[in-house]
Structures are given as structure tokens and as C-alpha cells.
Amino acid sequence: MPDLSSETRFMLILRGGKADRDFSPSEYGRTIQKYxxxxxxxxxxxxxxxxxxxxxxxxxxxxxxxxxxxxGPFAESKETVGGxxxxxxxxxxxxxxxxxxxxxxxxxxxxxxxxxxxxxxxEPA
Amino acid sequence: xITDSRSSDVSLPxxxxxxxxxxxxxxxxxxxxxxxxLEAGRMVSTLTRxxxxxxxxxxxxxxxxxxxxxxxxxxYGKVPGNPSGWIMQVAKNRALDILRKQTLVQxxxxxxGEQLRRSNEQSFAAELFAPEEVKDDQLRMIFAxxxxxxxxxxxIGLTLKTLCGLGVAEISRSFLAKEETIAxxxxxxxxxxxxxxxxxxxxxxxxxxxxxxxxxxxxxLLFNEGYNASHGPELIRWDLSAEALRLSELLLAHPSxxxxxxxxxxxxxxxxxxxxxxxxxxxxxxxxxxxxxxSRWNKTMIxxxxxxxxxxxxxxxxxxxxxxxxxxxxxxxxxxYEATDWRKILSLYDLLNxxxxxxxxxxxRAVAVSKVHGAEAGLVSVTQMENTRSxxxxxxxxxxxxxxxxxxxxxxAASAHLRKALDLTTLHSEQDFxxxxxxxxxxxxxx
Numbered sequence: 001m002p003d004l005s006s007e008t009r010f011m012l013i014l015r016g017g018k019a020d021r022d023f024s025p026s027e028y029g030r031t032i033q034k035y036x037x038x039x040x041x042x043x044x045x046x047x048x049x050x051x052x053x054x055x056x057x058x059x060x061x062x063x064x065x066x067x068x069x070x071x072g073p074f075a076e077s078k079e080t081v082g083g084x085x086x087x088x089x090x091x092x093x094x095x096x097x098x099x100x101x102x103x104x105x106x107x108x109x110x111x112x113x114x115x116x117x118x119x120x121x122x123e124p125a
Numbered sequence: 126x127i128t129d130s131r132s133s134d135v136s137l138p139x140x141x142x143x144x145x146x147x148x149x150x151x152x153x154x155x156x157x158x159x160x161x162x163l164e165a166g167r168m169v170s171t172l173t174r175x176x177x178x179x180x181x182x183x184x185x186x187x188x189x190x191x192x193x194x195x196x197x198x199x200x201y202g203k204v205p206g207n208p209s210g211w212i213m214q215v216a217k218n219r220a221l222d223i224l225r226k227q228t229l230v231q232x233x234x235x236x237x238g239e240q241l242r243r244s245n246e247q248s249f250a251a252e253l254f255a256p257e258e259v260k261d262d263q264l265r266m267i268f269a270x271x272x273x274x275x276x277x278x279x280x281i282g283l284t285l286k287t288l289c290g291l292g293v294a295e296i297s298r299s300f301l302a303k304e305e306t307i308a309x310x311x312x313x314x315x316x317x318x319x320x321x322x323x324x325x326x327x328x329x330x331x332x333x334x335x336x337x338x339x340x341x342x343x344x345x346l347l348f349n350e351g352y353n354a355s356h357g358p359e360l361i362r363w364d365l366s367a368e369a370l371r372l373s374e375l376l377l378a379h380p381s382x383x384x385x386x387x388x389x390x391x392x393x394x395x396x397x398x399x400x401x402x403x404x405x406x407x408x409x410x411x412x413x414x415x416x417x418x419x420s421r422w423n424k425t426m427i428x429x430x431x432x433x434x435x436x437x438x439x440x441x442x443x444x445x446x447x448x449x450x451x452x453x454x455x456x457x458x459x460x461x462y463e464a465t466d467w468r469k470i471l472s473l474y475d476l477l478n479x480x481x482x483x484x485x486x487x488x489x490r491a492v493a494v495s496k497v498h499g500a501e502a503g504l505v506s507v508t509q510m511e512n513t514r515s516x517x518x519x520x521x522x523x524x525x526x527x528x529x530x531x532x533x534x535x536x537x538a539a540s541a542h543l544r545k546a547l548d549l550t551t552l553h554s555e556q557d558f559x560x561x562x563x564x565x566x567x568x569x570x571x572x
Contacts, residue, residue, distance in 0.1 A: 022292070023189075025162045026292070029162070
């Protein structure tokens with residue numbers, strides 16, 4: 001088996017963790033800074049690949065040809081996906097360890113760790 | 126719109142990872158310490174002009190939304206190149222939404238909302254947020270928060286909440302009050318402003334002088350709350366004093382508020398602030414003027430203090446701020462405690478005592494008397510003080526008396542005063558200081 005350690009990518013899907021409405025301006029600043037520091041740490045370790053927020057609202061499509069269109073928000077706000085990070089790790093265990101450092105848990109949110117499935121390049125027969 | 130202003134996104138400073146990085150050192154710490162606090166003060170002021178002073182709560186909600194959006198988006202690692210412009214844009218969009226929908230029944234939005242719908246929306250929105258208007262909004266807010274219809278504690282509370290961006294919990298910690306108490310005080314203060322139909326404007330004409338006096342008084346109290354923290358373990362809460370200085374600078378930047386008296390207050394605060402770094406000893410203990418390392422005084426602040434003191438001499442007015450600034454300047458300009466010009470200080474205290482007699486001034490004057498004429502004369506001037514009743518619970522009275530007695534070699538009398546002083550202060554740093562003195566006196570009286 002070839003060593004894929006640094007090649008295995010994982011997506012962290014962040015849900016909920018909304019700020020308390022009673023946050024003071026400084027608390028907003030401090031909370032954002034925690035994320036920025038965490039990301040900076042991942043960068044230094046060379047395991048950070050990307051991260052992007054999603055807008056809060058959107059549309060949900062289903063049915064034949066996506067005929068059934070509904071506006072978001074999609075579920076309770078604590079289940080709404082806020083954004084994602086892509087990190088590199090050896091395996092799910094290591095990715096999980098990395099994910100545990102995410103500041104989202106401090107604000108009552110959660111996240112899902114999913115390996116991005118590698119698409120093997122198949123040798124022609 | 127928002128997405129446009131985000132196109133200039135930069136990654137974090139110091140980032141060395143892949144992707145487009147654009148280092149712009151030093152920003153993150155600012156972001157934590159002050160960024161949102163200052164932005165909140167700016168935005169709430171502008172939105173209050175637009176929604177009306179009746180609706181500070183609505184303005185604060187919009188600002189909360191904008192900060193929440195920043196949290197949701199910046200947390201993924203990209204802070205916009207112009208964070209301040211970004212967050213204001215979010216608040217602006219939200220405010221225009223509210224005006225368009227006119228879901229609220231209060232007077233002011235209806236008016237503004239009506240205009241918004243009737244006129245060319247874009248140009249009207251541009252008018253609402255015109256930089257020359259926005260520039261003065263914080264000043265309008267200062268005058269509203271410091272309006273004489275409010276009690277001093279409401280004035281300070283409202284100033285800290287709306288202009289300095291402090292949360293209710295932070296304000297209540299500053300004043301060792303319950304959060305509930307502060308929250309009630311703030312909502313009462315807002316109601317009072319509504320009831321009094323206070324306009325959101327920089328006063329002019331004959332009204333200006335009285336209203337400005339009220340503002341200066343609040344800034345002075347705010348500064349002192351930081352400088353002489355009256356309770357809690359912290360002797361100096363620099364942030365409160367720094368806010369007073371910042372707001373005072375805003376005042377001075379406006380021609381009609383740049384009066385001799387505002388210059389005098391600014392000078393006074395700068396002189397006091399220049400000594401901050403030297404006021405605490407290695408163990409967080411309070412150092413008296415004579416024990417401070419003067420090389421640690423902030424020279425730049427002293428120089429600016431002299432500049433403003435000079436500006437303050439422009440008119441004929443001699444306010445208590447002028448005199449206090451003059452006294453503070455004497456201390457700042459002395460190379461050593463021994464070199465202090467006590468005669469000049471005493472003459473300034475004499476004047477101060479004449480225009481604004483108070484027991485605290487008289488007590489300070491007694492100290493100056495003792496420096497010029499000896500401790501015995503100091504003691505005499507304390508006994509001659511009127512209205513000492515209000516000082517009876519003031520630890521400094523006993524600390525000063527103890528000091529006089531020590532100089533006269535009466536260590537037993539000094540110890541008694543120090544014990545009394547110890548009973549009256551809750552500040553750890555002051556207690557430590559007094560205890561040290563007491564030990565010394567007890568040792569000396571045992572000899």
C-alpha cells in the first residue's frame with residue numbers, strides 16, 4: 001500500500017454554534033480570534049487546506065428535476081451548516097483529533113468529520 | 126455590496142500555508158482588543174441618527190446582527206481587507222431593509238422609510254450615510270448620553286454601553302453591580318431620553334455651554350473611575366480612562382466643542398494618564414508620587430498635556446479643570462519629588478478651594494500646606510477644614526493624617542489613623558500599602 005498519509009483529505013462540516021445574542025462586541029472579537037488562531041495553528045502544521053463560510057439562507061430542491069423548491073433556513077438553526085474546513089490527516093482518528101480543537105464547541109455547536117473519498121485513477125486494462 | 130467588498134479578502138497575517146496569502150501584520154490583535162468595541166460605538170451612533178434616539182435598541186440589534194455575520198464569516202479564516210467598511214456595509218444593508226419594510230410603528234423610521242421609498246433609493250441611502258454626517262454621529266451620541274436629564278450613573282452607563290461598546294456584563298463588573306441592576310438602569314435611561322424628547326444633535330447657541338459642561342463632567346468621572354478604581358481588586362482600569370481620553374479627543378476635533386475648558390480637561394487627563402505606568406509596584410501595589418520611578422512616566426503624554434494646557438489658556442475662563450491640570454502639570458514637570466514646586470501647587474489649591482470648595486480639595490490642599498510650611502501646619506489646616514463629616518468615611522483622610530503624624534514622630538497616633546484607613550478601603554493594593562505603613566509605625570512606636 002502506498003503511503004497516502006498527507007494526501008488523505010477530510011471535510012469538517014460545521015453546524016450551529018451561533019453566537020449568544022448577548023455577546024458583547026469584545027466577545028465577538030475574542031471568539032473570531034479563537035478561530036483565526038486555531039486555523040493559524042493548522043497552517044503551521046501544514047494540515048490546513050481550505051475553509052469557507054456559507055450564507056445563512058439558500059434553497060432546497062427536490063423532486064423530479066428539482067421541481068420542489070423551498071427557501072432555507074432548512075432546519076433548526078443548530079443544525080444549519082455554517083461552513084466547512086478541509087484538512088489533511090493520516091486517518092479518521094487523526095482528523096478527529098484535529099477537529100476536537102475547533103472553537104465551535106465552545107459556543108454549543110458541533111461538526112461532522114468526513115473523509116473526502118479519493119477517486120482512484122484506474123489503470124487501463 | 127457585501128460580496129464586492131469581500132473581494133479584497135486577505136488571509137491572516139503570518140499565515141504561511143498554501144492559498145492566496147497577503148500578510149498585513151499586526152491586525153489580529155487589534156481585532157480582538159478594540160475593533161468590535163469601537164466599530165459598535167460608531168455604528169450604533171450612526172444608526173441611532175437614522176432610526177431616531179427613540180430606537181437605540183433597534184440600532185443595537187442591527188449592530189449585533191452585523192457582528193454576528195462577521196463571526197459567521199470571518200471565523201473561516203478570511204478577514205476582509207477593510208473590516209471596518211465590511212461590517213458597516215452589513216449594518217447599512219440591514220438598516221435599509223428595516224426602513225424599506227417599515228414594519229415598525231415608531232415615528233422616526235416611518236419618516237425616513239417614507240422618504241426612502243419616495244426618493245431615488247440609492248442617492249437617499251448615500252445621503253443617510255454621508256461621511257460628513259457619520260463623522261459627527263458619535264459626538265451627537267455623546268451629547269445624548271450625557272444629557273442633564275440623566276443621573277450621573279446613567280450617563281456613564283449609557284456612554285459605556287452605546288459609545289464604548291461595553292456589554293452589560295462588562296459594565297456591571299466595572300461597577301461591581303449586578304447585571305440586572307445595570308440592565309435596568311440602561312433601559313430606564315433610554316426611556317428618560319425618549320420621554321424628554323432629547324434631540325440627536327450637537328447642541329448650539331446658548332444651550333451648548335451647559336450641555337458641554339455635562340459631557341466634560343461625565344468624561345472626568347469616567348476617567349477617574351479608571352484612574353482611582355473605587356472598588357475591586359484592580360487599582361487601575363486603563364480601558365475606562367483610555368475611553369475617556371478617546372471621547373475627549375472626539376470633542377476637541379469639533380470646532381464648537383473645542384473650548385478652553387475641554388482643552389483643560391484633556392490636559393488634566395493626559396497628565397494623570399502619563400503616570401499610569403509608574404503607579405504600580407512590582408507586586409501590583411500602589412506607589413505614591415514620591416516612590417514612583419519618574420523615568421517611567423509617559424513623556425509624550427506629558428508633552429501633549431502641556432500643549433492642551435496651553436490651548437486651554439485661550440480664554441478668560443478659569444475652571445476647576447484648568448487648576449487641576451495646572452497642579453498635575455507641576456507634578457509632571459518636577460524631576461524629582463523633592464524638586465516639586467509646592468508653593469505653586471499650594472497657590473493653585475488655594476484658587477481651587479475658592480472656586481470649587483470641597484473636602485477632597487481641602488484635604489489635598491492640606492498636604493500642599495504641609496510641604497510648604499511643615500506637617501504641623503498641615504495638621505492645623507485639616508482641623509480647620511469645614512464639612513469634614515463627608516470625609517469621615519474616606520480612607521485618604523486618615524492616610525494623610527497618618528503621614529503628618531509620622532513626620533512629626535508620633536507613631537502611635539499614626540498607627541491609629543492607619544488602622545482606621547485600613548477599615549475604609551476595599552482595594553487590595555491600597556490595603557497592602559497601608560499595612561506596610563502600619564507595620565513600620567508599630568515597630569517605631571515599640572522602640
